[in-house]
Structures are given as structure tokens and as C-alpha cells.
Amino acid sequence: MTRRWLAFALFVVLLAGVCTWLGSWQFGRLEDRVARNDVTRHNMVAPPVPVDEVATSDIDQSEDNEWRQVEVTGTYDTANQVIVKYQTRDEGSGVDVVTPLRTADGRAVLVERGWLPSANRTGADVDVPAAPSGEVTVVGWWRANDNVPVRAAQPDASRQVRAVSTLGVAPTLDYPLYEGGYLLLEKQDPPTKGFLLPDGPELGQGPHFFYGLQWWFFGALGLIGFLWFAWAEAHPRGPRKAGHARPGQRSVPAARAAAERAAAARAGGHTAAPGSQRPEGTSVDRQHDAGDVRSGR
Template sequence: MYRFLLTPRWWAINVFVLLAVPFCLFMGSWQLSRFEDRVDTHKQQRGQAERIAREEAVPLADLLPVDKQTSGRMASTTGTFDPEHQYLVPDRTLDDRRGFYVLGMLRTADAGPGDPGSGGRALPVVRGWLPGDADPARVPPLPTGEVVVTGALQASESGGATGLPAGQLGTISAAALVNLVPYDVYDAWVTVQDVSAPLEAVPPAAAKGSGLDLKAFQNLGYTAEWFVFAGFVLFMWFRFLRRDVELARDADLGLPPDTGGPAPRAPDAPKADAPAESKADAPAAPKAAAPKADAPQV
């Protein structure tokens, strides 16, 4: 009865099932692992403020390049602020309040790849946050001389507003600063946690691709989809198998194959023709009377 399983058609079906089901299960497990990673990073971020407060600062060079493990870590470096290049980053919120970041450029002794033997590179440093519209008159003066800056390390941002007035910046990134400053810029920035009034400290943002955001729940949805695909493949394989088993059983019993359509309709019995009437028996049609000629007038 199961000899049909040796046909080329069923060989192709079985090979497809053996490849498709493990692939769907692997993809579903991979998406689930990505969701679990985001849950773990979300748990880590909830206690980030306490961790930053008790964490020892690490030299900046030891934390570069920025990734999910080093984002938010406390970094320390030495340099001098450039008084000619300080920027305001508008439309930044802190505790649901609208304001702006105060960004300074810290010149370090490390030379960049395009700046060998010169005065080094610059590290973007968010000195703090101020409420309201971006106004340079409200910004405290930069520290002078060589300073040690300690802050939470962040990766360069992407996107942001364009067409801003001079002295304002839409994103904090080396790509946005490369045409504004005459030296190389680190592909990272730090946000100082120990600030003085009126500035307020900017907490480090979650690393890109981490935390329970919309992307995380998309991973969870993809997990369900891949497992459903695996179940659908098995369901269709069982359905095809049951159909072919029934066809093989009917063939062994000598029954005609069931095509699944409606049963053929029996032809209608011929109706007996009614006897034709003879022309002689048919009543004659009445003849119209001929008009009589008027009698001549005497």
C-alpha cells in the first residue's frame, strides 16, 4: 500500500520536508535567542545608574570601538577643551522635559589615522543638559587647561535634524563633525555624570540593537512565524500522505479513483413524442366571405 513512497514525487516531497522543518526550527530558535538577548540587556540597563555610580573608570582606548558590551561603560581620558568649537544639540528630552545638550570638543594626545604627528584627536563630550530652547548665553564657560574627563561611553548617533543654525548640531557623530572641526574626531562620545549646576547629567542611552524596543517584539513575532511554518509543512505532508494512502487502498479494492468532484448525473429518460395530427383531421380554418357586389341602381 505504501509503495507510492518510493516514487520520485514522494522522494522530492520527503527531501523537502527533511530540509524545511529543521531550517524553520533553526530560524525560530535564532529569533528567540535574539529576543532573549534583548531581554537580558534590558535587565542590565535597569540597574545601569547604580552600576555607573560604583564602576571604576577605564581608559578610553581600552573601550574602543564601542559595542554592546562597552556602551555605557565609564571611560576616562585627558585633554583640553577647544573654546572655538562648542555646540548645542537641540530637541533633546530629559525626564519628559524638552531641552538641549551642551557639547564640547576635548582635544586628546592620541593622533588619529589622518592626523599623524599632530595635536591628536578630539572626543565629543556632552557636558550636560539644559531645559528650553538652545541658547548659547545660558551655557557655562568651558574649563580651561588640561582636564580629566570621565563619562559614560556612547556610540555615534545616526540621522538627526538638518538645516540648524550655526553652533547647533543635529547628531553627535564623527560624520556630522568632520566638516565642522579641523581635526579628527573619535567615532564615539561620552556624557559626563558628575556635573555642576545649572547643567544636569545626561544618562547613557541604550546601545543600538538592545533593550525591549519594537525591534525586540518583532523578533518574538518572527519566532512564532517560523514555528508555524514548520508545523504547516508537517501538516501538508500528512495530508498528502493520507490522500495517497486512500487512493492506493481504493486501487487495491478495484474501486474507481475518487476525483473529489460531484457524482456524474444519470441521463434523463427520453420522452415519447405526442402523435401528430393529420391534416385531414385538423379543423379547417374559416374562409373569409367574399364581398358582395352592390346591385345596380334602377
């Protein structure tokens, strides 16, 4: 095996290995997605639980609590609500409104009350519907803090943020928050009008299955291509018969004849064609023969 073929083989093996690993990684992500969807479906039909059953620190927050129904009673603190910028619905720009709900034990839970259309300009005024006054009972879906840098969840001067996290909001309040996450409002009593309620979970499997197949296909294609080239190298085509040429290529005799005709045509201007001249010696010999005959009479 030449160095060229050895390098080619190593490259193909490496390519096939990488493609196989990437395909397996995509199928692993698919399995994780299916498992999370199963947990979500289970949580969504389970009865509501108190907020302190799911509210833990970020480090201790479990994915098993995602989309779990939580019921909590308290009073909205609209003075400290935050506006989450750059949120879209049906390709329309808008904002989410998140308001602390203070409970009887002195702590509060962040509640995402819904979505409003907005121009999404920094500092733009948003006409937020008033929250119910007095005590309300809220049922919502528990979501872990958005996985973003803390500064993205810290309210600016107009109390606008780019993500929701208790780590960013808590330092701006004079009372403690339930840690680890927030609620997406499903229903409350009494209700609030003017919002689009938060979207539910996305339970699709995503593109992981087809991505995995594509990576495995690329790996198999590389191996098949290498084997084909190796077979072609080991089984070259035999010599062709004389006078037979590939399409578009003249045979050797035909090419030689054409070359001879071209040479003769070039020489035609300087040399007479065969048979156009006779040697002088021929006429002289004939004259001598005739004289001998006459002298013999």
C-alpha cells in the same frame, strides 16, 4: 513515490529547515539582547570611571563599556558644538546638542547635552541654551560612536549632522578628541537649564522571542500539512453504495430515470401514448369469428 510527491517533500523539508534556522537565529538574538542588558545594568550601578578608561579607537571599542558611567572635568567649547538633526521625543521633532568638553590634558570629549524641540529644517536656526562658562564637572553615560557612514557625522556649514561620531567631528577641530564614543549627559555641576536630558537605555527583550516561536510554528505547520496530504493520498475513500451520492449530486438510478422521462416527453409530440391505439387486425379477427358462429347455426 511520484516526481510530484518527491518535489513536494523536498520543498517541505527545505521550508522547515529555513524556518527552523530563522527561529534559532531569533532566539540567538534574544540571548545576545539579554546579555547586553545584563552588562548595561551592571555598568549603570558601577561607580564613575575616568574617560580614558573607556575611550579607545573604534576598532578596539568594547560593548562592555556601553552605558558605563564616566566623570570628566573641563570647559565647554560651544563654538564647535554640533546639532544632530531629526531626533524625536514623544512624537515631537527636535535636535540633540553635542558640545566638545576640553580637559586639562588638551583633549576633548563630545558631550550630548540634551534635546530641544525644532522644526528640523536644514539650516534652521536653533536657540541653544548657553553652556556654563568656566570649568564644569560632567557625569554621563558612555556610548560608542553611531554606526553610520562617516559623512553622516561630518558637520555641514551650519555645523549640523545626522549622527554622532568622533570620526566625523574630529577633522573639524584643532585639538584631539577622545576616540571611540561620546557621553550622554546625566548630570553636571553647575547645571544647564532648557534641555531634555538624553533618554536612558532600553532594557526590554524586544520581539525576538515571539518571532522565534512564529518561525518554528510555520516550519511545524508545513510538516504537518505534508503528512496530512500524504495520508489522504495513501488512504483514499472507498466506493460509495449504489443509489447513494454525495450531497448535491444525484444517484445513478435517479439520473437514468430522469433522463428516460425527459426522452419520453420529447417523443410525446410524435408518438401516441401506450394503449391509445389498437391494432386493426384485432377487429378483423373478431368479425371472422362472429361470421363462423352464425353460419354454423
